[in-house]
Amino acid sequence: MRRVSIYELDPGMIVARAIFNSEERVLLHAGVELNEKYIHGLQKAGVMSVYIRDELFDESDAVSDIISEKTRLKAIRTLKESFNLLEKKHQLNLHAVKNTVDEIIDEIIANPNTLVSLTDIRSFDDYTYAHSVNVGVLSIMSGVSLNYERSQLKELGVGALLHDIGKIKIDKNILNKPDDLSPEEFTEIKQHSKAGFDILRQHSGLSLLSAHIAFQHHERWDGQGYPRQLSGEEIHEYARIVAVADVYDALVADRPYRPAYSVTQAISILKRMTGLFLDPQCVKAFLNNIAVYPLGCLLELNTGELGAVIDINRKTPAQPVVRVLYDRNWRLLTPYELDLSKNSALVVKNVLSERQIKELKKNL
Incomplete structure (x- = not known):
């Protein structure tokens, strides 16, 4: 899943984490498919970003919060x-x-x-x-x-x-x-x-x-x-x-x-x-406690390849484990995993914006 601004949401996206207000009332449940009405309702309620499901990630890649x-x-x-x-x-x-x-x-x-x-x-x-x-x-x-x-x-x-x-x-x-x-x-x-x-x-x-x-x-x-x-x-x-x-x-x-x-x-x-x-x-x-590249974000490596962060190294949080998904020409690869902490030649060049992610998927 990844966090998306309310202004970048599109109908058809699936909510990945339930959204609550301070009375613990659910505004939208996880698994709900967004439509224009829901997006407008969230904006009216002052909710300006949402976690959505992404097919780039497996269910096993679900992100855990620090507290329940x-x-x-x-x-x-x-x-x-x-x-x-x-x-x-x-x-x-x-x-x-x-x-x-x-x-x-x-x-x-x-x-x-x-x-x-x-x-x-x-x-x-x-x-x-x-x-x-x-x-x-x-x-x-x-x-x-x-x-x-x-x-x-x-x-x-x-x-x-x-x-x-x-x-x-x-x-x-x-x-x-x-x-x-x-x-x-x-x-x-x-x-x-x-x-x-x-x-x-x-x-x-x-x-x-x-x-x-x-x-x-x-x-x-x-x-x-x-x-x-x-x-x-x-x-x-x-x-x-x-x-x-x-x-x-x-x-x-x-x-x-x-x-x-x-x-x-x-x-x-x-x-x-x-x-x-x-x-x-x-x-x-x-x-010491912050993931520099949070789980779920998409990165561009210095090789030009693109990948998703699927795990974080506690001792070297700036060197996560990445599932490489696209080559330098944005062509889909057979996914494979790289632990950046074990290869000093590999570094993160850029974090992809939501606009870049949409462009990437549009070109597939």
Whole structure:
């Protein structure tokens, strides 16, 4: 399967992964054949990309998520309920949040060799909750890479899930504005860090270090961030970890004002931000867990041959296992597999865009 922008979908394509909203209601089931009505409905619901089935891949090539669909949906629901409860009754269900973090930690630890190869599909309305869950998952994975103990992973995970909780104090019209923010609007947005800290530090059952993640996740390594212009190791390491996950997940998500960046583009941006916005050590720990070329993407090798990524090498994620499908002239081959980690002469030249894939299939 592969991820396709809503604008690149065609009637007849088959949905590969079910699409849910934050109430766990299925918008479209896996196996459904798309038509114009479904595509328009997804667009109206704010879903801007879909995983579709591709005949280039076997059923055995199915991509596994880092955490189960059940755990992800439960975590999104828990966060949404927690945010709503806080807004309406000024209460925070820390017990539910901590249980969710425990479940995420258990699944990550149980699958130590799995790299992030999927981007969850979310509607714009559910962005805050899905984003917070992703930041939690990615931050915990970085903590594992940094050899954190269970208690540290839990502090980190709780703070990461709640890092944006201060946004409940921000005008929703500003939060959801599809256009550029005015200087005054951006000044208001920046208040969410301090607001989140003030909310979280009032709860005795929550570590003050977890609360500092909300306070500090927009501080910059070079001291040019907010709200206090902390720099380097003045910023707590938990917040430095969450800052990396926060930036990455925002980049690979579809937003009202732009489509998602590809994984390779997002990694390139992270590397450019390293040492300025982001802690180099935390970026390194983060990238240890990301598949540079996700399962299901089509690559052009330096030989001119084209192939699909079917497996990822944990120690050398930039050198995946590729099923070669076409020769340099785009003629269909008898498929064979190449492990790029075992042949230094073979390198990835390019990741094919959806437009190139369609052109490729049209010429067959």
